[in-house]
Amino acid sequence: MARNFTHFFAHESCGFCTPCxxxxxxxxDMMDKLEAGKGSPQDFTEIQELNRHLFKLSHCGLGHSACNPALETIAKFRPAYERRLLHKNFVPAFDLDASLAPARALTQRDDAAAHLGDDHE
Ligand code: SF4
Structure with missing residues (x-):
């Protein structure tokens, strides 16, 4: 059900703003991956991060609320999600922020909202 809602939001996004x-x-795509049994706990973190960006940067309520079905069901039915995970203890090896640090220093552009994994609010 939550996956179907996320597809509804993706279909209904008018495309006016890029974050949405x-x-x-x-x-x-993430919900498809979780439904297919190919997810990891990192996907939960990434959905939270995505929600943070969508809430801050989307123009209207569709973008603001698009992650709600996923986040609410993960919060209330987490064991049901966890039973479908392929990897229970996956930790990503690639650190995007560390990889981008030299480029950010070189260009002197460091948008706090573009960081992943840190809470810059
Ligand atoms: S947030 Fe609203 S205005 Fe922006 S792309 Fe989504 S539906 Fe369109």
Whole structure:
């Protein structure tokens, strides 16, 4: 049900703003991955991060609320999600922020909202 809602949001996104246009599609892909039994706990973290970006950067309520079905069901039915995980203890080896640090220093551009995994609010 939550996966179907995320596909609804991806389909209904008008495309006016990039965070919603791209983020709702990414969210639908993540929910497909979880439904297919190919997820890891990192996906829960990534959905929270995606929600933070969508809430801050989307123009209207569709983008603001697109992650709610996923987040609410993960919060209330987490064991049901966990039973479908392929990897229970997956920790990503690639650190995007560390990899981008030299480029950010070189260009002197460091948008706090573009960081993943840190809470810059
Ligand atoms: S947040 Fe609203 S305005 Fe922006 S792309 Fe989504 S539906 Fe369109």
């Amino acid at each position: 246009r791209v983020g709702t599609s990414l969210l639908a």
